[in-house]
Structures are given as C-alpha cells and as structure tokens.
Amino acid sequence: MIKLDTNGKPFKYPTCFLNKNEYAKIVSEINSIYYSTYADKKFAAHYSTLDDDYCFYLFENHGFNDYNIYEKIYI
Numbered sequence: 268m269i270k271l272d273t274n275g276k277p278f279k280y281p282t283c284f285l286n287k288n289e290y291a292k293i294v295s296e297i298n299s300i301y302y303s304t305y306a307d308k309k310f311a312a313h314y315s316t317l318d319d320d321y322c323f324y325l326f327e328n329h330g331f332n333d334y335n336i337y338e339k340i341y342i
Contacts, residue, residue, distance in 0.1 A: 270282050296313065
C-alpha cells in the first residue's frame with residue numbers, strides 16, 4: 268500500500284512504523300518548529316529523545332502536518 272499525502276500525492280519512501288505515542292510526539296515537535304525550521308525543506312531530519320534514546324527521524328515534507336517519517340536512526 269502506498270501512503271498518500273493530504274492532496275493524494277504519493278510519498279517517495281515507505282513509511283517507518285512508529286507506535287502512536289511516538290508518532291504523536293515527533294509530529295508535534297516538528298509542527299512546533301515547522302515554519303522556522305522545515306517549511307522550505309522537501310526532506311529533513313528531526314532530532315529527538317524517547318525513553319532516554321537519542322534518535323533522528325528522516326521525513327518527507329509535503330506541508331504543515333503532512334509528513335512521511337520514513338526512517339528512525341538511533342544515535
């Protein structure tokens with residue numbers, strides 16, 4: 268199944284599975300700094316912590332609150 272953005276355009280990469288709490292946390296963090304950090308980027312990396320693990324999340328940006336998180340990397 269191909270994931271589509273809110274305009275029906277397919278994302279380029281398969282979506283990385285995150286549980287609902289982790290997904291909500293990361294999307295909320297991205298949204299809170301979207302216009303100052305991510306608005307002009309088609310692809311971006313967001314750094315965060317979860318349960319004392321440091322990670323960065325690679326995502327496709329199709330507009331505010333319209334992201335495809337396609338990779339989670341532990342650092």
